[in-house]
Amino acid sequence: DTGVSQDPRHKITKRGQNVTFRCDPISEHNRLYWYRQTLGQGPEFLTYFQNEAQLEKSRLLSDRFSAERPKGSFSTLEIQRTEQGDSAMYLCASSLGRAPYEQYFGPGTRLTVT
Amino acid sequence: KNEVEQSPQNLTAQEGEFITINCSYSVGISALHWLQQHPGGGIVSLFMLSSGKKKHGRLIATINIQEKHSSLHITASHPRDSAVYICAVRGSADKLIFGTGTRLQVFP
Numbered sequence: 001d002t003g004v005s006q007d008p009r010h011k012i013t014k015r016g017q018n019v020t021f022r023c024d025p026i027s028e029h030n031r032l033y034w035y036r037q038t039l040g041q042g043p044e045f046l047t048y049f050q051n052e053a054q055l056e057k058s059r060l061l062s063d064r065f066s067a068e069r070p071k072g073s074f075s076t077l078e079i080q081r082t083e084q085g086d087s088a089m090y091l092c093a094s095s096l097g098r099a100p101y102e103q104y105f106g107p108g109t110r111l112t113v114t
Numbered sequence: 115k116n117e118v119e120q121s122p123q124n125l126t127a128q129e130g131e132f133i134t135i136n137c138s139y140s141v142g143i144s145a146l147h148w149l150q151q152h153p154g155g156g157i158v159s160l161f162m163l164s165s166g167k168k169k170h171g172r173l174i175a176t177i178n179i180q181e182k183h184s185s186l187h188i189t190a191s192h193p194r195d196s197a198v199y200i201c202a203v204r205g206s207a208d209k210l211i212f213g214t215g216t217r218l219q220v221f222p
Contacts, residue, residue, distance in 0.1 A: 033209065037155075042118075042200050042212030056209065089155050101145065101208045102162055108155035 002026060004106035006092050012112045013082055020078045021109045025094030032075050033103060034067055035091040036060065043091055049075060050097060082113045117141045120201050120213035127220050133188040135216045137201030140182065144204050148175050148186045151198040151215065160186070160199075191220045 005024045013019050025032045030051050035043035046065070047057045051072035061067075064082075069075040079086055089110050093103040118139045127133055137146070148160040161168050161175040163184075168175050172191075177184040188195055196219050202210040 031208070035210075035212075040214070042202070042214045043157075043210075044212070045209045048209055091155070091157065093157075095208065097208075100162060101204060102159060103147075103208075103210065104159070105149075105157035108157075110155065 004092055004094050004104050006090075006106040006109050008109060009107060010110045010112075012114065015082060015084060015113055017082055018078065018080045019082060019111065020076055021090055021111075022074060022076050023092030023094075023106055024074045025092070026104055027073075029094035029096055029104070030072065031095045031097040032069055033093045033095075034075070034077050035093065037089040037091060037108070038087075043089075046077075079111075082111075084113050087111055087113045116214070117211050118201055118203055118213040120216050122216060123214065125216055125218045127191050127218070129192055129220055129222050131191050131220075133191050133195070133218065133220075135186045135199050135201075135218070137184045137186070137213055138182060139184075139201075139203045139211075141203065141205055141211065144208070146177055146184050147202040147204065147210065148184075149200040149202060151200060153197075157200070188218075191218075193220045193222050196220050 007022045033048040034046040037043040049069040064080045067077045089108045091108045092106040095103045145164045172189045174187040198215040200215045201213040
């Protein structure tokens with residue numbers, strides 16, 4: 001399967017714990033995006049990378065959130081000191097970064113903070 | 115007011131009916147996407163368009179740039195079309211701004 005993959009698919013954690021999610025983009029894609037989707041809402045942009053450079057971060061991304069893409073391939077999203085409001089689906093997408101700029105989505109990681 | 119508004123939020127239909135989902139946006143865009151999301155979260159891109167009309171099977175998407183409006187039509191709807199349909203616009207840096215989605219249920 002050469003699509004975007006995310007791991008884990010589901011994560012249940014207690015409030016205050018740290019969690020880390022991984023996204024593996026399509027191999028030749030140099031842009032990688034993280035989105036968050038809460039129940040009943042559309043996804044919201046969190047951050048994106050061009051190769052290893054993090055080019056933009058949303059104001060939604062508080063200091064407890066950090067994302068990396070160290071070698072320009074896979075990316076990790078870490079949430080420290082999780083809160084119940086962090087419960088959501090975390091979606092990753094990748095694109096070639098040139099026309100037609102189509103983004104391909106992974107299956108998402110569903111986080112539940114208890 | 116959200117930058118991308120969709121209507122209706124929920125839609126039920128009988129198999130065979132013609133479905134229309136509307137999307138209005140208030141920002142400048144380089145393209146508009148229609149996405150389909152099934153239970154469990156996976157998102158699939160249906161269309162990407164910046165002008166005119168596109169057709170794929172029973173699905174048709176149109177966009178009017180001047181009116182900042184797009185529609186997604188499903189002809190001869192089928193229960194397997196049941197999903198959440200999301201409109202998203204691409205602005206600067208090609209990040210997407212999403213609508214809240216339209217939940218469609220098609221009954222046999």
